[in-house]
Amino acid sequence: MIPISRFLFLLAVLFLGASCDSGNEPFLKIEREQRVVNYPRSVDGDMVGVRPIGEDLYEAQYIVSPVVFESSRAQAVDPFAEPAASSDDVNKHAQEKLERAGISFGEGASAKYHPESGILVVVQTREQIELVEAYIGGGCNLLEKQIQIRMEIYRLPSLAGLEALESVRAQSDHTPERDAVLLAVHGRKARLLAAPMILCRSGQRAKVTESISEKVEMSDSESEDSEERKTAAADENLLLELEADPILGADEFTIDVNSALVFRSDDRLDVRRSLTAQTTLLHGTWQLIGNWNIGGDEMILVFLTANVQRTGDYGALIDLDSERH
Numbered sequence: 001m002i003p004i005s006r007f008l009f010l011l012a013v014l015f016l017g018a019s020c021d022s023g024n025e026p027f028l029k030i031e032r033e034q035r036v037v038n039y040p041r042s043v044d045g046d047m048v049g050v051r052p053i054g055e056d057l058y059e060a061q062y063i064v065s066p067v068v069f070e071s072s073r074a075q076a077v078d079p080f081a082e083p084a085a086s087s088d089d090v091n092k093h094a095q096e097k098l099e100r101a102g103i104s105f106g107e108g109a110s111a112k113y114h115p116e117s118g119i120l121v122v123v124q125t126r127e128q129i130e131l132v133e134a135y136i137g138g139g140c141n142l143l144e145k146q147i148q149i150r151m152e153i154y155r156l157p158s159l160a161g162l163e164a165l166e167s168v169r170a171q172s173d174h175t176p177e178r179d180a181v182l183l184a185v186h187g188r189k190a191r192l193l194a195a196p197m198i199l200c201r202s203g204q205r206a207k208v209t210e211s212i213s214e215k216v217e218m219s220d221s222e223s224e225d226s227e228e229r230k231t232a233a234a235d236e237n238l239l240l241e242l243e244a245d246p247i248l249g250a251d252e253f254t255i256d257v258n259s260a261l262v263f264r265s266d267d268r269l270d271v272r273r274s275l276t277a278q279t280t281l282l283h284g285t286w287q288l289i290g291n292w293n294i295g296g297d298e299m300i301l302v303f304l305t306a307n308v309q310r311t312g313d314y315g316a317l318i319d320l321d322s323e324r325h
Contacts, residue, residue, distance in 0.1 A: 049319040050129060057108050058129050061318040062136045064113065064120045068097075094120060101135050103128055119318070147246045147255060148307045149206075150197045153300060154181050156190035161291060161299030168288050178286040178303045193300070194240055199309075202248035202255075210240045238263050246306060255281050255306040259289070273300075281306045 051059045094113035095105060105111070109128065112121045122132050164181060168174045184190035193212060200206035240263055247256040256278075263273040277289040281304065290302045 051320040053123065054108065056125050057123055058126055059320065060122050060124070060129055060132065061320060062120045062122070062132075063118055063318065064136060065118065068136075098122075098132065098135065101131075103131050103135065144201075144310065145248060145252070146199060146201050146309050147248060148197065148199050148309055149244045149246060149257060149259070150195060150305050150307075151242055151259070151261065152178070152182075152195045152303045152305075153193045153240075153261075154185070154190050154303070155193055155294070155298060155300055156181065156184060158293060158297055158299045160184065160190065161301055164288065164301060165291065172287075173282065173285045174288045174303065175286045177288060178305075181301060181303075196240060196242040198242065198244050200244075200246065202246060205243065205245040207241065207243040210242075211237055212240055213237050238265055248308065249280075252308060253283050255283065255308065257281055257304065257306055259304060261290075261302065275302060277304070279304065283308050 049060070053059045091110075091112045095111040098111050099105060103124075105128075106125070108123065109125070110121075110123045113119075114121070120136065122129065124132060160181075164177045167177050181190055182192075185192050194210060196208045196210055198206040198208050241261070243260045245258040249255065257280075258278050259276070261275040265272070273292055275290040275292075279287055279289055281287055284305070284307055286303050286305045288301060289304045292300050294300060
């Protein structure tokens, strides 16, 4: 016979578990077209963003500037052209231009350009797809680039923080750990304190300042005064300062980031936390760059990510592999 108190406890656990599962659903339902791939196409021997459609044939879609097929585009919009160029004429011109670039079109291969959307659809063998990539993707390197740096600062139980620290001990990509902590936030087992973001160009230093309200608990070495002082410091407005200096690597995929994070109180000089890190990030991945304890039973974890952005998507490959993302 289960005691009533034990039964109520189990019932509460089941209720909380169900509420945590429902909280894992995305809060925002953002609808966006498939994003482009601006990084190396080959992962574990597979071609990222390229869809196999038959024996030895693959489909790839590129965002192509109208300038690449300028003559066909001009014919399509020329008001004095009689008759106006048909879609077959546009596709024929696009394929002919690729052939002149040294790309062979065998049985089943094709190239179709849609000027209204600026998308070139290519069906080719793997070897010829790589040549198309070299021809079309070359224009991507001519675009201006900027780097988005985002830091996420979490507060969670010390035991959970130690599990994350142990998990990243021999790893360079800490994205799984960051995703696990974010999942804990959905389940209300952790708290996101701040997520400052900086957008700047390679080689330029940028800084952001943010004011947050947080419960601050002093360590034993700081709590020599009475308990009243600890209570007075329970809720404070802290000033967060993030400064970063990113350098984009020659491969356009790695980013060296020098970052400095400072937590300080406007009212009390003794409430201060600082973190300086020099790290190399892969585009789109996360790294756990630092941590500190709060009161012995809670911990702060600091994650950092960097993403390469371009001022336009021309020359980029559209990611058709939705299962990877």
